Amino acid sequence: xxxxxxxxxxxxxxxxxxxxxxxxxxxxxxxxxxxxxxxxxxxxxxxxxxxxxxxxxxxxxxxxxxxxxxxxxxxxxxxxxxxxxxxxxxxxxxxxxxxxxxxxxxxxxxxxxxxxxxxxxxxxxxxxxxxxxxxxxxxxxxxxxxxxxxxxxxxxxxxxxxxxxxxxxxxxxxxxxxxxxxxxxxxxxxxxxxxxxxxxxxxxxxxxxxxxxxxxxxxxxxxxxxxxxxxxxxxxxxxxxxxxxxxxxxxxxxxxxxxxx
Numbered sequence: 001x002x003x004x005x006x007x008x009x010x011x012x013x014x015x016x017x018x019x020x021x022x023x024x025x026x027x028x029x030x031x032x033x034x035x036x037x038x039x040x041x042x043x044x045x046x047x048x049x050x051x052x053x054x055x056x057x058x059x060x061x062x063x064x065x066x067x068x069x070x071x072x073x074x075x076x077x078x079x080x081x082x083x084x085x086x087x088x089x090x091x092x093x094x095x096x097x098x099x100x101x102x103x104x105x106x107x108x109x110x111x112x113x114x115x116x117x118x119x120x121x122x123x124x125x126x127x128x129x130x131x132x133x134x135x136x137x138x139x140x141x142x143x144x145x146x147x148x149x150x151x152x153x154x155x156x157x158x159x160x161x162x163x164x165x166x167x168x169x170x171x172x173x174x175x176x177x178x179x180x181x182x183x184x185x186x187x188x189x190x191x192x193x194x195x196x197x198x199x200x201x202x203x204x205x206x207x208x209x210x211x212x213x214x215x216x217x218x219x220x221x222x223x224x225x226x227x228x229x230x231x232x233x234x235x236x237x238x239x240x241x242x243x244x245x246x247x248x249x250x251x252x253x254x255x256x257x258x259x260x261x
Contacts, residue, residue, distance in 0.1 A: 008192065009177035013170055016195040023202025024210065037208045043118035047108055055105025061098035062141075065091060070167050074160040084155055092149045092156065099142045106135060130204040137193035144186035157184060163191070 028035060041048055068077075069091055077087060110131055113119050149156035166179040180188065201207070 005177045005180065009166065009180045010170075010175045012192070013195050016199040017170075020198045020201055024207065027202050027207055035207055035211065037205050038122065040113075040119045040122055043122070044112060044116045047112040047116070051105045051108030051112060053105070054101050055109060058098050058101030058105055062095065062102055065095045065098065069160060070164045073168075074164070088149075088155045092145065096142070096145055096150065099138070099145065102138055103142060106138065110135070126204055130200070130206060133193070133197045133200060134206070137190055137197055140186065140190040140193050144184065144190050147186050148184050157187075159183070159187060163187060
């Protein structure tokens with residue numbers, strides 16, 4: 001049992017994080033052309049404009065909640081006046097709202113990708129695999145929250161006494177897998193699914209999460225000029241571009257000679 005705990009809560013997380021970091025660096029170095037979401041907005045935009053904001057804003061709030069709950073020690077939040085009651089309300093109910101936004105948004109995006117013909121044809125096998133791995137930890141996280149936080153009553157399960165210090169111990173390179181022994185199995189499944197997602201992340205379109213359009217605001221402007229006569233400026237146009245019947249055209253006509261008569 002100790003060996004299994006070591007594999008599940010030490011070896012697998014380290015392997016997952018190593019592949020995640022090295023894979024992103026490799027992908028950015030050797031596959032910049034493929035570092036894209038392969039946008040399908042041209043095929044369908046009504047459902048995309050509804051599902052995409054719901055999913056992205058929801059997942060950002062979920063990520064912020066995980067950062068606060070897992071990486072910030074409990075003593076730090078209590079030191080700044082955030083008591084257990086207030087923290088439980090924010091983490092449970094606001095987190096559940098963010099989770100619902102994420103689930104609804106992802107459901108719309110999956111429905112759109114399956115039911116819109118051109119979008120479905122543009123979906124690769126890796127995309128389908130990615131959607132399964134993306135949906136699994138989200139659904140399991142919602143299940144763990146409802147089962148152990150909302151339905152349990154009171155303050156629910158205090159994961160900041162077990163899961164949080166275990167996760168931080170990995171970053172300290174002093175892993176403590178024994179902290180995960182009595183964690184509810186719903187949370188365990190959620191964690192394993194999350195690390196599995198990080199394991200395949202660099203090889204999917206999810207790499208776009210690390211792309212920020214920083215250069216967009218500083219790139220040169222694209223100047224458009226009309227071909228109309230009012231926008232030509234002072235330079236006379238070439239003969240091949242001037243309209244027929246203009247004064248310039250008439251000036252360039254050959255003067256008749258005796259041989260022409």
